[in-house]
Amino acid sequence: MSPEASAGESMDADFTTCDLYDADESLQSLSLQLLNLGGRVRFTGRIRTISCYRDNGLVKELLNSPGEGSVLVVDGAGSVDSALIGDLIAASAIENGWAGVLIHGAVRDRAELARMDLGVRAMGSNPRKSVKDGLGQIDVPVQFGGVTFVPGATLWSDEDGVLVTAA
Numbered sequence: 001m002s003p004e005a006s007a008g009e010s011m012d013a014d015f016t017t018c019d020l021y022d023a024d025e026s027l028q029s030l031s032l033q034l035l036n037l038g039g040r041v042r043f044t045g046r047i048r049t050i051s052c053y054r055d056n057g058l059v060k061e062l063l064n065s066p067g068e069g070s071v072l073v074v075d076g077a078g079s080v081d082s083a084l085i086g087d088l089i090a091a092s093a094i095e096n097g098w099a100g101v102l103i104h105g106a107v108r109d110r111a112e113l114a115r116m117d118l119g120v121r122a123m124g125s126n127p128r129k130s131v132k133d134g135l136g137q138i139d140v141p142v143q144f145g146g147v148t149f150v151p152g153a154t155l156w157s158d159e160d161g162v163l164v165t166a167a
């Protein structure tokens, strides 16, 4: 696929990360092996971010607002001690037009998430909920797995991995 074709990426996700990387080796590639847990394995969109720790108040709030095809990157500090989304929050993300959620942390309700039309990548799962105090930050650059995720950058995710436009 040509870089011109990739510039017109859309909801139908007509891309592969391997082709994108071959066309542009300046793309950042995530080394962290996040599991594909959503029903939509191939997804792309503009990045929004949240930084939080075992508190998903902001995640719930943001995914309940218009996503306009964006991908929410949640830096949960790599904690898998409690889940940052489950099927209810995922359902509100779909209703609000989000393309996907990529979590440096855990989810719950895996069986449901696998059936939902949403991109979901995370380190793993935990049935324990997070608190909802709303502590954390929205739309700040976050860094993990060798990638800097800047709000407004583009992310592509498929079976092979995750690419992000240069910071």
Ligand SMILES: O=C([O-])CC(=O)C(=O)O
Pocket (backbone or CB within 6 Å): 056, 083, 084, 085, 086, 087, 088, 089, 090, 108, 109, 129, 130
């Ligand atoms: O509410 C939560 O913290 C996560 C959850 O169970 C859901 O989204 O269904």
